[in-house]
Amino acid sequence: MSSLKVLIVGGGIAGSSLAYWLARIGANVTLIERAPNRRASGQQLDLRGVGVTLMKRMGIEEAVRKVLVHETGTQFIDTKGKTKAWFPAAPSGTGKQSITSEFEIMRGDLVNILYGLTEGRENVKHLYDSTVESFTQDDENVPDGKVHVTFKDGHQEDFDLLVGADGAGSKTRKAMLGSDAPDPRHSLGGWIGFFSVPSKSHDWNRFTYCHLPGSKVSRIVATRKDCEELTRVYFFIYGEDPAIAAAHKSGDLARLKTAWADLYQDGSWECPRFVDALRNSPEADDLYCTRLEEVRLPVGDWSRGRVVLLGDSAYSHSVDGYGVMWAMAGAYVLAGEIATLYAKDKSSPSRAVIEGAKNYEKLFRPVANATEGGKSMAASFFFPRSRLGIWTLHSIAMLFSKLKLEQRAGRTDEQQKWKLPEYPALEKSEV
Numbered sequence: 001m002s003s004l005k006v007l008i009v010g011g012g013i014a015g016s017s018l019a020y021w022l023a024r025i026g027a028n029v030t031l032i033e034r035a036p037n038r039r040a041s042g043q044q045l046d047l048r049g050v051g052v053t054l055m056k057r058m059g060i061e062e063a064v065r066k067v068l069v070h071e072t073g074t075q076f077i078d079t080k081g082k083t084k085a086w087f088p089a090a091p092s093g094t095g096k097q098s099i100t101s102e103f104e105i106m107r108g109d110l111v112n113i114l115y116g117l118t119e120g121r122e123n124v125k126h127l128y129d130s131t132v133e134s135f136t137q138d139d140e141n142v143p144d145g146k147v148h149v150t151f152k153d154g155h156q157e158d159f160d161l162l163v164g165a166d167g168a169g170s171k172t173r174k175a176m177l178g179s180d181a182p183d184p185r186h187s188l189g190g191w192i193g194f195f196s197v198p199s200k201s202h203d204w205n206r207f208t209y210c211h212l213p214g215s216k217v218s219r220i221v222a223t224r225k226d227c228e229e230l231t232r233v234y235f236f237i238y239g240e241d242p243a244i245a246a247a248h249k250s251g252d253l254a255r256l257k258t259a260w261a262d263l264y265q266d267g268s269w270e271c272p273r274f275v276d277a278l279r280n281s282p283e284a285d286d287l288y289c290t291r292l293e294e295v296r297l298p299v300g301d302w303s304r305g306r307v308v309l310l311g312d313s314a315y316s317h318s319v320d321g322y323g324v325m326w327a328m329a330g331a332y333v334l335a336g337e338i339a340t341l342y343a344k345d346k347s348s349p350s351r352a353v354i355e356g357a358k359n360y361e362k363l364f365r366p367v368a369n370a371t372e373g374g375k376s377m378a379a380s381f382f383f384p385r386s387r388l389g390i391w392t393l394h395s396i397a398m399l400f401s402k403l404k405l406e407q408r409a410g411r412t413d414e415q416q417k418w419k420l421p422e423y424p425a426l427e428k429s430e431v
Helices: 014-022 050-057 062-067 107-116 169-177 242-251 252-264 271-280 283-284 323-344 349-368 375-382 387-403 411-416
Strands: 004-011 028-032 045-046 073-077 084-090 103-106 124-127 133-139 147-150 156-159 160-164 187-198 207-212 218-224 230-238 288-295 308-311
Touching: 004 014, 004 156, 014 028, 014 107, 028 084, 045 050, 045 107, 050 062, 050 103, 050 323, 062 103, 062 160, 073 387, 084 387, 103 107, 103 308, 133 160, 133 169, 147 160, 147 411, 156 271, 160 169, 169 308, 187 242, 187 271, 218 252, 230 252, 230 271, 230 308, 242 252, 252 271, 308 349, 323 349
Parallel strands: 004 028, 004 160, 028 124, 073 207, 160 308
Antiparallel strands: 045 103, 073 084, 133 147, 147 156, 187 230, 187 288, 207 218, 218 230
């Protein structure tokens, strides 16, 4: 497949996974990031389901296990720090999953591992501080048609395939669909902000949730601990807060820190400590904030000809715990569908790309979008605001814990039953 030339915009989980699958069968891949360096940062992620299967197929299980976060489980606590419900991580090697996965890993570590799969390959280029300024493409009926890309530095280049793996706010998606297309991002009614604080000896190595009663919005403060020096703090809200929305839009870190700190200033449990750190600690400068949202694209809008959307660009579900799994699976399916068609007819990379992209959406959309539109009701239940609502949630969580029902929760029946397709064309390396 040396004649297939691919540009992937976005070097996250989805983009770097796709680069691996296409590179191993000989495609010439260029992977670009707008940041000046690799963005090996971000929150704790988990690998589960087909993500674990793909991790093993990619040969990275050993590398992943070396950098796992040893989180013992997940708990709900009250505002005095007393555990109300406890969900231990499933025992290693059993194949079972709890809220805490067997494979908990920091985003940066996983990105580094995935990048390592293609670094040093002659048919892969990693470019930083690079973005696409614009692109056009030939008509779908042109057998050897290309995507004509102009980069921000002014140079132009032609590709057989352009993949937008540049997140929920994808500029590739906007350019592909046109400026008149409606924004496919749908708010789930909340926000999340996470940041680091200096750790203390009593900080748990459990994923800890504390619901805070009484406020104009529902609030949760949560913590995770992946290293000795730092504790990661998560502020979740359900409901709109104008100050946070305005600060996020401004892009001003100081303003954003103030907005979050003000909202949690009267919070109990460890909130005074976390708010003080947010206002004064340099460790909290890694604050990241995003709206809880879904990307809902109409059928057929995952691609236009030789331009395709992947990962959060096509099917973002915000922080539901399954984003890594669907990012890796989508990359595998897209690469597999294109490789299969090209193996049958090497005379037309264009045809393989166009039809492969359509097949990818047809096969993967029902799985990736199985929960689309269903999270708002779940969010309203998970974000109680009154003391009675919090007590009810804790009681139900305690029952789930005793019956181990959390091991069945999260995915729909369709997602639970879905199996990865087999693509022999991806297993036949040409390099």
